[in-house]
Amino acid sequence: MTTSSNPLNNIRIVLVNTSHPGNIGAVARAMKNMCLSQLYLVAPQKFPHDEAVWRAASAADVLDSAVVCETLDEAIADCQLVIGTSARERTVPWPLLDPRNCMQEAYKEAAGGHKIAVVFGREDRGLTNEELQRCNLHVHIPSNPEYSSLNLGMAVQVMAYELRMFQVSGELDGNALADWDQPPANAEALERYLVHLEETLAEIRFLRPEAPKKLMLRLRRLYQRTRLDEMEVNLLRGILTSTQYWVRKAKAAEEGEERGQQGD
């Protein structure tokens, strides 16, 4: 609690590619009702829009200060914890929490000064698999299996309500990551590491065109759920750099040998 007087100010709601401006307004109202204020809009289809203002009622200030981004990566770049809302089971399971457990984690980390994003997808089809794979955790509202699609504003209301309940409960028990010795890596640093990893795996020919396509996805899932800290990212990238040094040296020697043989 020392680093932020109000943890909810460290939590942003990110809406991806929203179709209906009325939903954006309803989200703004739900947020303000629950004491949230940070709204990020990734490529909204219609914004600003009168319908959003009308549905926001007395929360027009949340709309006015909304940050509009072109890409999800831009909206989450400085966040240490990225949570994606997932409507349905995916082929590759990711750590999946219910709203209570997930928002408790978010609230605790926000209280420790981390920046958190809770990301909501399109009205008709949610987040893409690629977008979900940008997230550390997935959260699922335990809806009716026979009618599971919540309205976007309602889904935000549920998460915001859970956050608000943690805020008013005044209770914070110990959190594994709040007392960590290193700051958590942000989403941008993690992406840079994953690019470096893929590049290196190609160089050592572990990643080949004929290899199972899910290899990078499995490694991404592993490192996303681990919540790497900054020093760990530095260590892992140091290992990749050392590996690249040796494989390049071996390939140079191979080529030198081939040239030597050609010279014979």
Next chain:
Amino acid sequence: MTTSSNPLNNIRIVLVNTSHPGNIGAVARAMKNMCLSQLYLVAPQKFPHDEAVWRAASAADVLDSAVVCETLDEAIADCQLVIGTSARERTVPWPLLDPRNCMQEAYKEAAGGHKIAVVFGREDRGLTNEELQRCNLHVHIPSNPEYSSLNLGMAVQVMAYELRMFQVSGELDGNALADWDQPPANAEALERYLVHLEETLAEIRFLRPEAPKKLMLRLRRLYQRTRLDEMEVNLLRGILTSTQYWVRKAKAAEEGEERGQQGD
């Protein structure tokens, strides 16, 4: 649980004197999403209405089976527990619970076979004092004191969500790894991986005698907390084996070159 296979069938949502038919539709959708089906409408201003059907989306069946009453007394007559939603403090204090505690009480009684009503007031001014005094308990969503008025659909969503959470709590145990696609690696497999990692880091000279002693400790902490699955351990060991192939090749070329130079 003996008296009803689904306690939520004993819980009705009662909307009093609703102005906007769109809100009735949104309530129907929120209810069905959360497995509730009993909707009672006390003197709705516009019902039935196309706007209600549109907002209900795939929950038109909830609208179709809604019971329209002239008075609140009629709507709650057969209920053993009546809960009123209260937006603000009243002059006469009433037992006032937060949504979690209140819906827990409602769910327990419903499971015991009682009929329960959760009553919501008008969009602009809630329930009258007289209506609130028809209730056994009052429930209050802990909203922002500076902007406390939730949209009607959102308020129903919060209560319905809490009820649904009690319904599924038997099925969900907060364990994010319960439905994983791969078996978790056992301790022995993890240890073998860590030995292989240390050996490889020494070969690529990332792990040197003068390096910080905590390097392996940090990597151990990283992989221990990740809870690696069996396939992930295989992938990570495969990467190490490929790396060893290249570093050994590079070193062999180096030695060959040295021998060649000595031969000169």
